[in-house]
Amino acid sequence: MSQRNSSNSEKKKNFFKRKPFIFIVGIGIGAGLMIGTYKASVYFSSDESCMMCHVHPHVYDSWKLSKHVNNGSGVTTHCVACHLPPQSNTWKHYSAKAKLGLKDVWSYLTKDSADFNWELKSELEHAVKYIPNESCKDCHQNLFPEGITNDGITAHLYYEENEKKLDLQCISCHLDAGHYNPNYTHGKMTGIPGANSMTSVVDTSLFYKEATPITAFENFTEKIPGTTVSFKMIAIPGGTFKMGSTEKEPFHKADESPVREVTLNKFFMAEFEVTWDQYWAFFANTMSEGRTPPEEVYANNSNPDVDAISGPTPPFGFPDQGWGSGDRPAITMTHYAAETFCQWLSKKTGKKYRLPTEAEWEYAARGGKETPYFFEGNPKDFSDQGFWRKFFDAETDSISSYVIYAKNSENKTQEPSKVKANPFGLKNMLGNVMEYCADKYNPDAYKQGGEKVSNPICTEGDEWVVRGGNYTSDAADVRCAARACTQHEAWLKTDPQQPKSIWWYSDIKGIGFRVVCEYDK
Known part of the structure; x- marks a missing residue:
């Protein structure tokens, strides 16, 4: 009995002698996993990694032409800044990233991009599902910057007063901010589509002179x-x-x-x-x-x-x-x-x-x-x-x-x-x-x-x-x-x-x- 107790005591001593080593190894493994996860997160948050799955033929070019790249400040806004909740909300950001990432990978592996209606996906009704409003506000914290027009001031005042009551979304008025669309504009129309201007010169000899009479x-x-x-x-x-x-x-x-x-x-x-x-x-x-x-x-x-x-x-x-x-x-x-x-x-x-x-x-x-x-x-x-x-x-x-x-x-x-x-x-x-x-x-x-x-x-x-x-x-x-x-x-x-x-x-x-x-x- 005494020999057995002695053996157990010895094992405990050896364990506690190794415990610091195991603890250090555990910290190392944990740190390695955290660093690896962070590196993976950073890598899969880059524009290049997004393009691996999002094979929309115009998505990259339209982004390069947008105000999120071509602007007076010289700042470039990247994919995740618009399409994921802000990183300040860690859980919401990474849970959305995991959810959308898995969906994108699955679509990439199982679907043919040629079957997608990309024009449809660029419409507001679809786009609003993938642009969290808090992400817009995270970057644009000042809605009245220097140089804003009077129309812009009026619109942003209306937004501030009615955002929650009417569930207003930034993208409703700025659909082309992230991806340039030549057919979209936010501002008063200055010409009739198909005509050079409201006052364009036309050949009046082609005008009808009289309406059609009704005889029967x-x-x-x-x-x-x-x-x-x-x-x-x-x-x-x-x-x-x-x-x-x-x-x-x-x-x-x-x-x-x-x-x-x-x-x-x-x-x-x-x-x-x-x-x-x-x-x-x-x-x-x-x-x-x-x-x-x-x-x-x-x-x-x-x-x-x-x-x-x-x-x-x-x-x-x-x-x-x-x-x-x-x-x-x-x-x-x-x-x-x-x-x-x-x-x-x-x-x-x-x-x-x-x-x-x-x-x-x-x-x-x-x-x-x-x-x-x-x-x-x-x-x-x-x-x-x-x-x-x-x-x-x-x-x-x-x-x-x-x-x-x-x-x-x-x-x-x-x-x-x-x-x-x-x-x-x-x-x-x-x-x-x-x-x-x-x-x-x-x-x-x-x-x-x-x-x-x-x-x-x-x-x-x-x-x-x-x-x-x-x-x-x-x-x-x-x-x-x-x-x-x-x-x-x-x-x-x-x-x-x-x-x-x-x-x-x-x-x-x-x-x-x-x-x-x-x-x-």
Whole structure:
């Protein structure tokens, strides 16, 4: 027993003799791991390491051209400074780094970069997910540096006052700060896209001299006098239809019922949404900072001269988002601006142009059909909503022939030629852009006036009806009966002007309008 105790005692002595050595070795290993981890972190935080996985062909070049490299201070801002939370918040910084790093490596190993829609990923809706706002503020701690413009002071004061209340993001106004985009600008537009300047010299001999006369109830091509712009109007026969949807229709919502029988007079409707060519003609003819607002003109003069109509002030940036003008639908204007366009068009042509009522819009969109769409198909088969969509892709063939929506839009508006017309000959009634109606939005509108009504219009509500879904919509939201409304305050969230613009929205892209013309026998 004594020998065994002696042996154990000896072992303990030897252990404690080695303990300092083990402790030192442990410290060395720990220090080595820490240094190695730090070195790895530094290495994988370099711009070069980011480019190992991010093989976007323009990402490096666009960064080199951006203000984060080319600026008066000579400071270069690197990838991790923008795309990760500040290092002052150690846990948040490194957890985000690990999460994004693993995701990037997995994508690099399992996906083909040629399949990525890089243009889509550069849009604000995507970019805002990868630019922590606190990272912007970590570098730009002084929002009023020497040399800032008066517009900049106004915008940054608005940001300071409303950052938390409205959840404002720096990148909403500075999308091109980190990656240069020639199609993006933050500042008042100084020229009409496609023209040299607002006052560019044009050949007036090409202008239409007279509007198209209406001699019968049939399709016609309207010509806007004093411009080179024309567009097709479709004769929509009057009739009676069932407006709304029943609970049996997939994705039915409460504001689409009860179904009621609506009778409408005949009218003309534009073949497709008002285009940029049409809207820029209106803009060039009416733009002014100080003309009398149209409601005051009409209140005091029943037949005002067309030149008295005040048009939009210049917007911030390019409202076409750099997607192109021409026949693409004009977007981002307010309901007020759309109505003013109709007033201007009426005076230019001598006809009565206006926005469609909600009933006229749905009647025209259905094209004589009572199904969810004017073409065959079940909304459940087309929609991405539902549990099974995690395993099976939605059908796209038939709906993509008629509708510009989330699955085929490439996250931007498209020209009318991309889709087929409905039975009435109208294009893009469903999708592409939401369209303003003349009605105020009331979720209970269909409960008013009885089961049978003629030429209804709702005049009570705080917002306006918009119809048709847009290029970001799911198939469920582009049904003929689907209803929505403006969100005026939310759509002006990042507009720093006081008062805010009455002409242009700052926070909605997929909104436009289509005109109707009343038939005067």
